Amino acid sequence: MTKTRSKEAVALPLNTILAGDCVEAMNALPENSIDLIFADPPYNLQLRGDLHRPDNSRVDAVDDAWDQFASFETYDRFTRDWLRAARRLLKPNGAIWVIGSYHNIFRVGAALQNEGYWILNDVIWRKSNPMPNFRGKRFTNAHETMIWASKSEGARYTFNYEALKSLNEGVQMRSDWVLPICNGGERLKDANGDKAHPTQKPEGLLHRVIVGSTNPGDVVLDPFFGTGTTGAVAKMLGRDFIGIEREAAYREVAAKRLANVRKYDRESLQVTGSKRAEPRVPFGQLIERGMLRPGEMLTSINGKRSAKVRADGTLIADDVKGSIHQVGAALEGAPSCNGWTYWCFRRDGKTVPIDLLRQQIRAEMS
């Protein structure tokens, strides 16, 4: 395996599933190249004996070799190694999501902080149909925890606030998500009709993660690819993916699944954007275009204040002058003020916010 590769020379193996250990595979990829990492690492469940339901049927638990760790120290070392390799790959404004349960998530969260990631939220996946606790010895384990973190403090991570708000019927998305577990037609089966992977995640979960924290064309990496839910949803949503998976059987199932996934058409991928993305219109343009006249009086939205428009696009009121924002903030004694929605003018006997004029200009521009 070559160690030195120039950034320019290394092309990302987009939309492929890499075989092998995830740390080695990640170290072979170029640094600062990935927009989002979604990771569903082994949970280190530490199950002891078999568990049976009240009707004596046996619960098909996660007892695979890949979930066995000798001690917390071993698990911590494993976690630190892959989180470090992952962080190297992330672009400065990239982000990571990790999902886990109480068996491992506390160790993962602490390791994320220790490695320099900056936690943005923990998000609870509240299962609408969890497996009950058969023995009546604990609470129904009805949720899993996801951690969303940026590469470092102060990074400008992607967050499609308005799109998520739309998904949530117009109110901002909360840190608890109610979604059913993966079963029915979505649950992949092997040749025997058994589940192909013990912990397949629902596509709905990934839909929200990817819509919320990437843009179309971004690259999403999943170092514990499993049956490829991350890749499938990324592909549907017009993002590129890279999967890493150690087990050949899972890679095979995932490859077959991905071949059948189709990307949504471009218009459907368009998502409600933020107002910040709209072109900036200087207040002075309203005067230049004759929409407002120098000397005209504006009144505040609450009717309590007034100010006069000057030829250079500033306002003057009593002893303050400056931009529409500065004068509004000063008169209200507020730390800030959006002058566009604060100041109103009169037309045809009605009082209208000046933002209406900005909207007219923006409509002309588009």
Next chain:
Amino acid sequence: MTKTRSKEAVALPLNTILAGDCVEAMNALPENSIDLIFADPPYNLQLRGDLHRPDNSRVDAVDDAWDQFASFETYDRFTRDWLRAARRLLKPNGAIWVIGSYHNIFRVGAALQNEGYWILNDVIWRKSNPMPNFRGKRFTNAHETMIWASKSEGARYTFNYEALKSLNEGVQMRSDWVLPICNGGERLKDANGDKAHPTQKPEGLLHRVIVGSTNPGDVVLDPFFGTGTTGAVAKMLGRDFIGIEREAAYREVAAKRLANVRKYDRESLQVTGSKRAEPRVPFGQLIERGMLRPGEMLTSINGKRSAKVRADGTLIADDVKGSIHQVGAALEGAPSCNGWTYWCFRRDGKTVPIDLLRQQIRAEMS
């Protein structure tokens, strides 16, 4: 009045509030003497500047000295020390609950495991009325995490399964609890009418913890007593408590509060669950769950209009886009429109209102 509980005849200071550092105070108590510990340690929030609401009012954040730690290492040492002292106090079959947020809970959880505690569940307190995210930069921080752990693996901890099932209208209690934050008459105020403590927990939370994991007559210790919610609920429920609190002002408020608390008679323990309205289902969930696909066309109930589904749960038709309700209203020139009954999709050659899909989700949820 103090009762004698340990063999060595060291008396526990039952139903009192101890002053001073919690580690020192705990080390002065006899080992193996406590049935339950409930701990609400500092969260180490690491807030930077001021935060203002959109109406420019300032958020009264937790900036108290007791929540300031120099580094993660300092916080980890603090956590390890109090968890170790607490574990010494617990009876072999005793248990601990710790509450926290993403700022600290991962470090707390890892420390619990490192110190030999055995995690039984993590429990999510889903706040029904959390403070929103004002800048649109993250998800609403709508929950806190509690960890429930026994003193060691294999311990025979107390779990009143049937009592909790009754509290939950006859179905097994899940690991996510919906409860409002502490405000209104329950929120303690100081002489100025300001909140007496910045992070007072609701009694409902402690009610569930204490009913579920202690028996009448048990001793409940709270090493970060604050305004004494743990003590108040313990007393109501006929348990003994010991509080430890460093700040004199909090001790004073707590003492006054506790003096007015009466132990419940048996009937008043019965709490009737409020009847819930039908859960709100955002249209976006139909897409996340794969019931509708981005790009799919919907037709209006009258057959005259059509619109395309987008990935964020909005619709687009000709020149209008927005929620199912907005687009329906715009196309009909109506002031409002119930998109759930207005829009239809095709399945198996038939045209069906999308409300059918909402009903399916609601059926799963109940």
Next chain:
DNA sequence: TAACTTTGTGAATCGTGAG
């Protein structure tokens, strides 16, 4: 009184682009 409106507030790691 009842119904309705306005105001206040809660454990918060809460900008961004031009120059």
Next chain:
DNA sequence: TCTCACGATTCACAAAGTT
């Protein structure tokens, strides 16, 4: 990299005030 000005951004309740 730093500075400065623009201007975007909130949900559920409860308490207080008004009709």
